[in-house]
Amino acid sequence: MIDLRLLREDPDLVRASQRARGESDDVVDALLAADEERRAAVGAYEVLRAEQNQLGKRISKSTGDERAALLARTKELSAEVKAAQARVDEAEAGLRKAQMAVPNLIENAPPGGEDDYVVLREVGTPPAIDNPRDHLELGEALGAIDMERGAKVSGSRFYYLTGVGALLQLGLLQLAMQQAVEHGFIPMIPPVLVKPESMEGTGFLGSHASEVYRLEADDVFLVGTSEVPLAAYHSGEILDGLEEPRRYVGWSSCFRREAGSYGKDVRGIIRVHQFDKVEMFSYCRPEEAAAEHERLLGWEEEMLAKIEVPYRVIDVAGGDLGTSAARKFDCEAWVPSQGRYRELTSTSNCTTFQARRLGVRYRDAEGRPQVAATLNGTLATTRWIVAILENHQQPDGTVRVPKALQPFLGGRDLLG
Structure with a gap:
């Protein structure tokens, strides 16, 4: 608002x-x-x-x-x-x-639409792999991904992570939570069913309403990101102080209908209806929001370095921003089987837009209530498995495990 x-x-x-x-x-x-x-x-x-x-x-x-x-x-x-x-x-x-009905005001985002992003930097060199296998072929060979039974049980775009696939996801998300806690974030496991006012307050019931699952009998929504319950956590409250940003990190399952995406990324786990995610969320004073946005991006890049994949950072154009975002940075990892970069993380500065809708305020130096700013950023999600499997595949079909993840997989340095 x-x-x-x-x-x-x-x-x-x-x-x-x-x-x-x-x-x-x-x-x-x-x-x-x-x-x-x-x-x-x-x-x-x-x-x-x-x-x-x-x-x-x-x-x-x-x-x-x-x-x-x-x-x-x-x-x-x-x-x-x-x-x-x-x-x-x-x-x-x-x-x-x-x-x-009015989205947030854009702040310094590049002009244009989906293809008009600005590449801020590229980190790492895409690996030279002859005839790379895609993540699904690798995952099936490793006994890590089962799409066929996921579709049998739940329908298209559902899957099972099995064996090392399940361990890989658990390790990845634990590593993300561990990093966030080291940087002072408060860990949270939030509810994934929320009231309409929480979903509306975060800006997901406007142009994005078709993406959201609604349980009509109870008039609640399944969240597509833990940004929603983390943003609503302090709804209707006045936060004491806020001299420093108040940061939370949430681990949750997320649900998206993927309406209108038929025919896109139907193979594997790039675009699915259910996935797990670790999400950073920050409340701060409005004048601190731009600097906090850069900090969230830095923590995302720190996490990407741990999985040892090449990536690039883009400044998303105004025409591709969500309702609540004033500016957004994406980190996109190299996907060898597609020969291009694909999004792994997003971090958005929502300025005071969500907090004004949700009634989240703080007291300034004179004790007067002021509207807070909110920001969010992905720290790890199921889709990261795509980049890990494909970038670390070996000629013999095995997959190298990044060093930071090895403790979570029984010390193994190779899968297969």
Whole structure:
């Protein structure tokens, strides 16, 4: 939810952000109109309430015909105040709906769409592998991935991680949690079913609603990332201090419908309906958000170094940002079987957008409540297995285990 004061002061800035996203700026005009309507409704209500208060004082001092006239006006005024309150309630509901339709303001993101990202750096050299096997062929040969039985039991885009595949994922996620805790993050295992207000507050019920699984009987949603319960953890609260960022790291299963992605990445575990993920989440003061964003990216790169795969960092273009993000960096690992980089991590600066929706605030130096900023970043996920298997494959079909993961796989340096 964007700041209404900013909207009133510089509506063209909000319009420019919409255009940079490749979206209509009509929602900005609709929000301006809704804001004006609400302020007019509140003003009319306050005038009537002021008259009502004055009448009460005059009645106590009046007698005779004057008192009778004032009492009659009081009765009329009571009905007018009630109607005015109803108009305020309606205008406030309209304003909230209009606010929810406007994405976050873009901050320094490159212009353009999905293919207009800017490569910030490339780290490592893609391995020279003749006729590389893809992760599924390798995983099946190692007894690590079973797509056939996953589809039999649950449908397409489901799978089993078996044997060393299960150990590889558990080790990867434990390594990520371990690193985060070393950097001062508070470890969390959050709920993966959340109320509508939590999902809406984080920005996942707008243009992304088709991606979300909903359990209609209970009116709850399965999360696609632990960002949602971590963001909602402090909803409606005022955080003490926040002189330093407050950081959490969540381990959860995640669920995505992958609506509209039919025909894309149907082979293997690149794009699936269920996966596990370790997610960093940070609350901080708005002026600290840009620096915190860089720190989250640094921790993602630290984790990628541990799995010893070549990767690149991209600055995602405005037209490819999610609703809540003002700016996003992705780390993409080299996938030999595809001869290209594929996303493994994302870190987004959501500025005050989510916190304003969820009512997360902190007290400044003068003790006044201010809206916090929120940020998130992937530290490890099931998809990382793709990059590990493919980049570390050997000519004989075995797979080398990165040194940092060896303790989690019984000290083995080779799989197969």
